[in-house]
Amino acid sequence: MKTYREENYLKAIYQLSDIDKHKQVSPTDIANWLELKPPTVLEKLAILVKKGYITYNKFEGAKLTSTGKEIALNIVRRHRIWETYLYKELKFSWSEVHEIAEQLEHVNSDKLIDKIYDVLGKPDFDPHGDPIPNKMGKFPKSDRRPLSDSIKGCKCVVLGVSEHSEVFLNYLTQQKIGLNDKLVVEQINEYDSSFKLGTKNKGHILMSSKAAQQILVQCIKPNCACK
Amino acid sequence: MKTYREENYLKAIYQLSDIDKHKQVSPTDIANWLELKPPTVLEKLAILVKKGYITYNKFEGAKLTSTGKEIALNIVRRHRIWETYLYKELKFSWSEVHEIAEQLEHVNSDKLIDKIYDVLGKPDFDPHGDPIPNKMGKFPKSDRRPLSDSIKGCKCVVLGVSEHSEVFLNYLTQQKIGLNDKLVVEQINEYDSSFKLGTKNKGHILMSSKAAQQILVQCIKPNCACK
DNA sequence: TTTATGAATTAGGTAAGCCTAATTATTAAA
């Protein structure tokens, strides 16, 4: 039996390892993420190990087993489908969606998820541009990469964001950058790596390297020189 | 703070007192209803008393205070709205709806309930015919009463059911009796109080007193002699 | 009115999930 608490631990481990794929996931990281204390987390990790959902040791941190990853990805799937449903079908604003989806993702009914996913037309991405894993935990293919990896002259399209904070999302709204917008990298400032971007009908935008790192794009030209 | 457990206790007390308005709600009743043991319930009742949600003593059993009733009715409201949404918007079958609504009713977002209630067109009754209390806990007016209270010759319309078991619902489906169907009480058998009912285009139906007690109707003629 | 039955209550115990306050390792800095 997996409780919603366990689901949250597994999701946290997934998310933390997803944010930085090289860094190990430590008890302290998880504790901060879930707003708990390390001893609490450590205790639970032992249980998750015993249940076969993760492996853990001090040096490698916590790692999901295939079973654990399956559960975690299922929660991620539910979360993203609910966010999309709340946003598209129920007209919630983007900032309201996350908190409610945090609750809804634990409602235990695969059929319910299937139904709302059908209503949405089985999308591959949520309105953030985040990919929705399928039931097997496979992600749809995409060549999303940070805008900051672009070279001068690159034409690309915005497919998502890595950061979901309200400040950042508001910043994008202010800059009038949205999903599927096309951008041209007109110049990259050598000094601070800031970007001068061209847009179709919103003129030129100056963007810090920090922001550019959080915007996920894909090159439009098939063999663009961008890495 | 009210947890979903407390919500369930309060809902149970509401439902039990609703099923039989005269009978007191005993710890044992609640324990059976929630599939718990009496000592567990007793313990929680003390907490609910302390929180001002109920009153309790051995002789009068558990009774909701106005605060407690407000919470209970809010859960009933959420449950019925979700059931309606699952049934009407997401095309779940009637028998699937309850279990999922049991989970969804505890999702804490009034705005979410408001939204789906709006989508449904703010109905007064769920698809069972059960009234949906408004935010103040007020029920829509209706003169529903058991079909078994009818007298011979009464013309009435089916507005709901008291029992929601799958067997009973299946029985109704078999007899082709549905919400808003019109019935005429053609005869009441003195011996076993069974009913002979006339329908518009489904012919005559013979119904046991037991079943008739669970069907809620309203007289069609304004001053019908029915009690 | 005594007794037997069943409901309510008390006593005491367990597991899950949290915590704080040590203590022990690691790692990074001096």
Next chain:
DNA sequence: TTTAATAATTAGGCTTACCTAATTCATAAA
């Protein structure tokens, strides 16, 4: 390489929500 800082771990405690077994109480039957 010693020391200082930081992270991991252990010890021990608390609360909530369950339980079983024993006891007390209330009531219906004899």
